[in-house]
Structure formats: C-alpha cells, structure tokens
Amino acid sequence: MPEGYKGRAKNYPVSIAPMMDWTDRHYRYMMRLITKKTLLYTEMIAAEAIIRGDKQMLLDFQPIEHPIAVQLGGSDPDVLAKAAVICEDWGYDEIDLNVGCPSSRVQEGRFGACLMAQPDLVAECVEAMRSRVKIPVTVKHRIGIDSLDKYEDLLNFVERVAPTECDRFTVHARIAILGGLNPKQNRTIPPLRYEDVYALKEQFPELCIEINGGIKTYDQMQGHLDRVDAVMLGRAAYEDPFMFAKVDELFFGEGENKVTRRDVVEAMVPYIERDNADKQLPIIRITRHMLGLFRGQRGARYWRRSLSEKAKQQSRDPKLMLDVLDEMGF
Template structure:
C-alpha cells in the first residue's frame, strides 16, 4: 500500500503495481518544463503516446518536505511511465524525496542540474551544481541508497567559468562513480549571470558533438540528448550517436508530434487515430478535474496546441481562450471548440455529397 498518500489517491494507485524498479525506456522523452508538464499536459500526452517517458515539472525538496506533498506528487496512473524531477542539493533531503517518489509510484527519480534561474541558484539548485560535482555525487549516492528506482541526472554541458571538455568529464566521472548510469544532457552551457532562463534555452550555442563524444568516452553509460530538437529526422540523427532523445518546447506547442512516437520509435500502434479522438478521450478526465474544483482554464491551456497547423485550429484556440476563463466554464467549452475543427475525411465526405 502507498504511504503518505490520500485515501482517494492511494485507491487509484492500488490498481497497479508500483515501485517495481523496472527501468523505463528513455529512447524518446518529453523534458520537464516548469508550468508546462503539469498533470493536465501529461494526460494529453498519454493519449498520443503510450511509450514516451514523461517528466514532472521540477519540484524542490523543500516543497515536498515542508509543503503539500500530496499536491506536488499527485498524478494519474495513466501517466506512467513517469519520472519525478527533483531540485535540491542536500543529500539527506534528496534521499527522503527519492523514497517519496517510490512510495507514490513514479518510474524514475531525476536530479535537476540544469536550471539556470537566479532563484534556484540562491538555494544551490540547478545548473550552479555543475561547479560542485562532489556535492552532486553525494546527493546521487544518497538517492540510490534510498530507493529501488532508477536515479538519473539532467545537466548542461557546462556553466560559464566551467565550460571546458575537461570540466564536463570531471562532472560525469564523479557522478557516475557515485552510481548514476543515466545522464540527460542539454547540449548548451548555462550562463548564470546576465541571461534569463528563457535566453539560456536559446542564446548559448548548441554543441551536439560534445554529447556524442560523451557517449564515445563512456559507452557503458546511458546518454540522452536534449536541446533544440524539433523533428523526427533530427531524432534519428541523434540516435545514431546517443541512447535517447528528449524534446521540450516542440512536444508542448505541437503535441500531435507525439502521436508518431509509438509507431516510429517503438513499433507499436498509436493510442489515438486522430486529434479529435485524443481530445474526446480526455473528456472523463476533464470532468473529474472540474468536479475536484479545478478551473477549466488550468486544463485547457495545455490543449491549445493540439490542432497546430490544422484548418480550424485558430478558431479552436480562440474559442477556448475567450471562454475557458469565464465563471462556471465547463466541458461544453471544449466540445464547442472541437466542433470548429473538421474531422479527418469530413471535407472529402462533404464534397462528395
């Protein structure tokens, strides 16, 4: 039975075996993104791909230990495989939160060593830890000792002032010696002064070859590449040199991309035949969230990209944007918006009449 979980949530989890320690596939992953990879986005993503490894937003160890633990860790079993990303640097706190990840049924626990924001730097969280590989190694070792889950690290190729190949290899050497076997590498340095988090996702140049060379140097480690990847063609190129790919903004703004993941990368059928089917499959979930008191706008904002590039998609987005925030807005807003987009084959059928 799951500890530290509400009876309602524990009941949801009891329908499946949790914390098996089975290693999830990281061949194709969606990156953890603050305010974006919420449970509502992840539920949509799972209607499009069963095999993509999904990540939560980063949750700090302090929030889990001193805040509303159940709220931060709440998720639906349909989201599996699902990794929890932690932000923190204290080994004892990381170990405690790794145990929570196992108790709540996550598939993996990941340590953030890539976030460049000033707020997290001040708490020794994120990319600033690239300058402290011994501290990262201590935290990773504590997490591994505390859980049966895979423990992974997501990091940059460096930070300003520590951006040499030798610095990167020192980091990987020390963290892998602590037991970490999976490194998710954002192929940019992080500039800790002078650039915003948004600029840090675009301004420092991508150095994919560095990630390729990491795999060559450490063939026994699992190396996942991240940063600026937007198409399956790019994914295939990277997979010639690494073990997996992680997409971020493209998978969020154009979620229908995920519908191709299962057939292209895993040789299995996609769970939804069309965008319409995927959205309709979410209706019971949306109803249950509304019944819990969630505002429709908190759910619907993650649906806006589903009809990206499709005739009627602009009307779909506009209707939701203009109506989801209104008091009492319910599922009918989504249903009406969906009517503004023709279903596949509808135009041909109308033309033949």
C-alpha cells in the same frame, strides 16, 4: 540501452522534458492519450517541499501517467534521499536530479545548474538517493556553466558522477550563463553543441546518455538516436503535442497508433469534468495545455483563439471544446 550498461534504467529512447508550469498532471494526462511509451517527467519539485509540504498536492499522479519520473531540486544529500524515498513509495518510476535550471531563485537555494561546478556534491547526492531507493536515479544537466564551458569541464563533471552508477545522464546541449541571462534566454542564446554530447557517449559507451535541446522533428530524433541512447524533447512536445502520436510506432516498435486529435479532445472532456467535479474552476487551467493540439492543421488558429476567448470568459464547461471542433469541421 548501451552495451555493457548495468544500471537500473529501462530504455526509453524518447522522453518529454520536465518543464515548470507546463508538464503538470493535466498535460501529462493529455500526453498519455497520445503516446503510451514516452517517459514523462514532472515539473521540478524542491526536495524540501516534498518532505515538509503537501505531498498529495505536489506528488499526486494517475496510473495512466506511467512511466513517469519525478524531478527533484536540491543539493543536500540527506534531504534528497528522504524525498527520493517518499517519491519511490508514491509510485514514481524514476528520480531525476535537476542540475540544469539557471533561475536566480534556484541559485539562491544553491541547486540547479550551479551544481555543475560541484560534481563531488552531485555525486554525493546521487549516491545518497541511489542507496535508499531501488528505482533508477538520473541527472539532467547542462554541458557547462559560465567559464566552465569547455568539453573538458563536461567530461570532468560526468567522470566524477559516473562512479555513483547514475542511471542516465540527460544532457541539455548548451551551457547556462548564470550571471547574465534569464532562464528563457538560457534556453535560446547559448549555442547548441550536440557534438559534445556525442563525444561523451563515445568516451563512455557504457553510460546511458540522453540528448536534449532544440530537437523538433522525427528526422532529428533519429539522427541523435544514431549517436546516443535517448532524446528528450521539451518545447516541441508542448507546442505540438500531437507530433507524439507517431512516437510509439517510430521509436518504440509499437503498432500503428490510430488516435485522432478529436479522440484526444473527446477524452479530455470527461477528464476535466471529473477533475472539476467539486471545484468548478475555470477550465483554462487544463485547456491551456491543449492550445497546440491542432498545430499545423486547418483551423489551428481558430482553435487557439476560441479556447483563449472561452478562457477569458472564465468558462467552466469543457463540452464547449466539442462545439469548437464542430465549427472547425473536425
């Protein structure tokens, strides 16, 4: 944690990014079999939905998932504050505000990345939430949007939000182009500008600054950690989940983690059986998160193909994963 930092956030040097459709409770359960320490995030949840919708469906998680942050979408301070209170009561460890999503649906709701142009409103939102909950309140944002694409614009944003004592700034180190690019393009086309995030940390050493975007290897993670307080991984954590088996040891000072890929699959079988007990749904809704588990290993393609084929057959029995492992000789 930065020297002089007086906020509420604990120091999590590594986190896994909020990702719609990907970081659901099943994925998070699997990741907890691999890393105990990494901070996990939910998918973005609209604050309005939390207040009016099916809270159980939207918010439920299992104790094993701690530490876990809920990411909120919204731009009305009062609505966000109400949703934050509900999330705190539900047991979440942190609340994060989404100021990075460029989708047109989110723009219509006037939240997400377009809030980069309204730092005063973001400050109001953070203040409203922070005054109502005791847990940390953080912001995940971009380095800029559209023509607000200079370092000075990023500086202006952080300078205006910092006095709220926002507990962490997680910076996706590329701008978002709201008019011309779709969300996927907005994660690849604008170039990464890590230097801007480092400069921010140098300028505000007392703030907790986390860097995000394009980070894939332990060396890259360590390189960033030499310059900022934390690193957040998104796609790499989904495409190669088992890379997190070394994270607790390398970045949280824990002992060696002896978990194997087979252990993860074996633990997911009863998990899926429990989850499916009264529903008997196709297991693909959970096993889809496991496709990358053998990435880089002999048999990885066979694993993916077998799981995908079973999915097409609408399989309901998770034990078939053990048969695939046997066939692979794992």
